Structures are given as structure tokens and as C-alpha cells.
Amino acid sequence: MILTVTLNTALDITYRVRVLRPHASHRVTEVSERPGGKGLNVARVLAALGHEVTATGFAGGATGRSLKEGLADAPGIVDALVPVGGAARRTIAVVDETIGDTTQLNEPGPVIAPAEWSAFLEAYEDLVRSATAVALCGSLPPGVPVGAYAQLVRSARAAGVPVLLDTSGEPLRRGVAARPDIIKPNADELAELTGSHEPLQAAQDAHRRGAHTVVASLGAEGLLAVNAQGRWGAVPPCRVRGNPTGAGDAVVAGLLSGLVEHLPWPGRLARAAALSAATVLAPVAGEFDRRAYEELLERVAVTGEATAA
Template sequence: MIVTVTPNPALDLTYTVDALVPHGTHRVTTVTERAGGKGLNVAAVLQALGEPVLATGLLGGGTGTRVAGLLAAAGVAEAFVPIRAETRRTVAVADRADATGFWEPGPCVTDTEWAAFVDRFRDLLGDADVVALCGSLPPGAPADGYATLIRLAAARQVPTVLDTSGDALRYGLAAGPDLVKPNAAELAALLGSADADPARLLDPGARATGNGRSARNDRPVEDDRLDRGARAAVVSHGPDGLVGLTAGGAWRARPPERLTGNPTGAGDACVAALARGLRDATAWPDLLADAVALSGAAVAAPVAGSFDPPTYRRLRGTVTVTAA
């Protein structure tokens, strides 16, 4: 079973209007709602693929109850821990041209609530084959919260995939996840440059570059929280595909065509493919090709957490994977 962790989920609301006019009054033509958050999108994709999956995290208030109900209606098993504060909402106002988003701040989590979640996570590891740790940490959660979960999983020999940003990514890397998946912007923010060597994300034993030099040599001395790093990294470059790096090599996977649509859930579909491939010990070129195909199929779907099966089947055999 794949366990997805979403510490800061949301109730996603989408209002559709004819045209968005600032400071105006609008008649909403349709309202849709769904259980949102990166880990829940990953869980929904895995569930649609027929993979055993369990979603966990923190939910609170009436909004949290609604999120749990939407997960049940979608057939996604969950083991969320209740908190007192209200789960956040995200609101997207979509018209014929584009969409405008309004993201509420996450609820404040107490130390006791976080400790209860860590206990729940420890219990869930008994049935987990892989854990995907996704999205932001809510206010009140420790900055090294993901690092704690990664170390607990490692102690039980359960592989981890980390998909987050900022301090949560920096501290999480120090715990040595099996796989980290930043996008290019998150990588640049973490390492301080758009041209930074992504091999710096890897554990020192896996940082050999093409010329045999350790990529750690040019890292600033004060950047000691990256000293451990991940066993493997996959960097997303949007419509240009993925770059995968491991101790055994590096590959670039490119889609056969540029897809248009909704890219919101593409990264989450990528994580779903990576988690499944990590569980199955899929060879890296095949794993990256599958992740690109599933990401592209997510772009072709109307909402995050879903994908277009015909597009997925069409792309799977046509992704180009080359040594990087």
C-alpha cells in the first residue's frame, strides 16, 4: 500500500463566471468542490490507477468533515487525525480566459495535535510499501516535521518520496529521503541559483557528476543542512519533461508533444507514478517515462487529482528518455 501524507489539505472550491471583473458583482454559473492538497491529488490518481492507497494528514472543523466526506465518496481510504482549527479552503474563480485563485492560510496545529499525527503515522508504517510526503506544512507544525516522518519511515525500511518546498524541503533533505521531487523553481530557490547543479540534492555517496567530481565541492560551507541529501532526485521542468538523478546515472525524459490544458495537478500525477515505481523497483528510464506520460495525461484532465486515460495510454510508449 502507498500512504500519502497531506499535512495541510484544503477544500478546493471553483466558481465559474462568464467574465471576472475586478470590484464587480458576479453571477456564478457553476460551483464545484473537491478534496484538495498535493497528497490528496496523489492519492486520487493512484486510486484511479487501481493502486492500494491510504491518505493521511490533519483535518479540522466542518471544512475538514466535508473533505473527509468527499474522499469517502471518491473511494479514497483515509486515516486523518482531527485538529481543532478549521481546515483551509482554496477558491478559484474561472472565466472563459483564465482563473484567479484565493488561498486561505492553513490552520494552526498545536504541539499535541502534531504529536498525535506522528503517532498515527508510525502506526500506518506497518502496512506501507512507500510513503509520499506532499505539500506545505501548516502553521504550528515543526519546520523539520517531514524530517521526523522520513526518519521514522527509514527505521521501518519504508521508502519515502518528498515533494515540498522551502524550509520543509531543506530540513526534509537532511533526513535522507529515498526520492525528492522539486520543480525547477523550487530547486533554484533551495540552492540559490537557476543554474545550480541538481546533483547537490543527492546524498554525498550519490553525488558523482559526469566528470567524476563531487558536486558537493562548490556548495557554500554554511549550507550544511543539505549534507545528507536524497538517494535520488527527479526535477520537473514543466512541459519540457523531467530530469532524474541517482548514484547510477542521470536521465532526461521528454514528452513527444506539448500538451495544453490544466497543468495544476501534473506534478502530483508525477509523484503518483514515482511512488508506484519506487514500490515496484522499476528501472529508472521506464519509471521516468511513465511519470512523464502520467503527468501529461493530468494536463489533459479538467481538474487536479485526475488524468485522461487515453492520453496516458498514447504517451506511455512515446516518451523519449536519454542519458543526461
């Protein structure tokens, strides 16, 4: 199975309102909610691709219960979330029906106690042993040490399990130094990590800092991958319009599924780019449009070269 880790799980709530006006009172016309946090989004895409997937991380309080109920309804994801005292955060996306734009309100995560972090580490060590790959995704809730991802990367590598890290800021910087197999920064995260706004140069720098493969997600420009074997770009056939929520998580799912299926890098990138575009096109935020995915997969242009080993 593929293991996804979401330390800062969320109950993602979407509200539709006619027009959002600050300082006014609004009737919400439609409410939807589902389990969220990047790792859970990745797990959902992996399950939809037919992979066995186990989701771990933290879930506590009433929101944690709602989140676990939602996960139980999602086919193909094994719930291995570790219980904690604090409540999982909510995120509220307020969709303005007139403008079609979204305003986001994100609660802070629960404070994780040292004993809860230790309990997680123990559960993680157990789970990693039966995993074919691990994805470490998203922000850290308060109380979790800033070097947490570095520690989780080292554990996975010690167990011989490939590990992908998708986070930002200091947790990414420290995690990269622990030599993860793959990192998947977007342009901003890559620039913050390396100080360079030139994607190829920044990706090469991140690679030198310790990431075996750097896959930069560059929005409409597609994906750029750099590792010791070469460098590749993958660009969807046309600029897609829609909701980019979850597009980055679809890239992670594409890369990991390609990894465990032993696809060569160009195939993994094509899949990741097609999944990402098909996620932007889907009417529901974070879902992907399967027909669009299959069509796009044939038409993603992958360029690049293998360098001498």
C-alpha cells in the same frame, strides 16, 4: 499500501464566472468542490492506477467534514486523516470563462496544536509500518514545526520504508538533510534549495545535500532524474496544452507506483512524464485522461545513462 501524507489538506473549490472584474460583484455560474492538498491528489492518481492507498494528515471543522465526505466517495482511498480543532483551509480557483484563465485564493491552514502534532506522529508511526512507500506532500500548516518533514523522513527510513518528499522552502531544505529516497522539486523549488538555476547542476547539488534521487519537474522540458546510479531525462512527445493543476502530483504518483512495482528508473520516469502530460490534457483539473496516458506512455522519450556504481 502506499501512504500519502497531507498535513495541509484543503477543500478545493472551483468557481466559473463570465469575466472576473476586481471590485465588482459576480454571479458564480458553476461550483465544484473536492478534497485537495497535494497528498490527496497523489492518492487519487495512485488509486486510479489500481494501488491500495491510505491518506493521512489533518482534517478538522466543517470544511474537514466536507473533505472527508468527498474522500469517502473516492473509490480506493482509505481515510486515515487525524481530527483537529481548526478547520481545513479552502482554496478557491476562479475560472474566467472569457479569458479561460484562473485566479487563485488560498486560505491559510488551521493552527495545529502541539498535542495534535503528537497525535499525528503516533498515527503516522503506526501507518508507516504497513506501508510499502510514503509520499510527504505540500506545505505545512501553522503550528507544525518547520523540521516536521525531516522527522517524518527519518521515521520512514528507520522503518525501512522508501519515502518521497514533495515540498518547498525551509521544510524541503531540512527534509533533504534527513536523506529522503526521492525529492521532486520543480525548477523554482530546486533553484531556491540550491541557488542554481541550471537544472542538472542544481539536481546534482540537491543529490549531494542528501536526496538519494532528485527528480526535477521542468514543465514542458519534462523530467530530469539524478542519483548515484545515473541520470535520465524523460520528455513527452509533444508540448501539451491545458490545465497544469495536479501535473506535479501525477508525477509523484507515477514515481511511487513505479517504485513499488520495482520498475527500473527509465520506466518510472516514462510513467511519471506520461501521467503528468495526461493530467494537463484532462478537462477536469487534477484528473488524468486515461487514454492519453496509455498513448503517451508508449511515446515518452527517455534518455540517459547508468553511471558506474
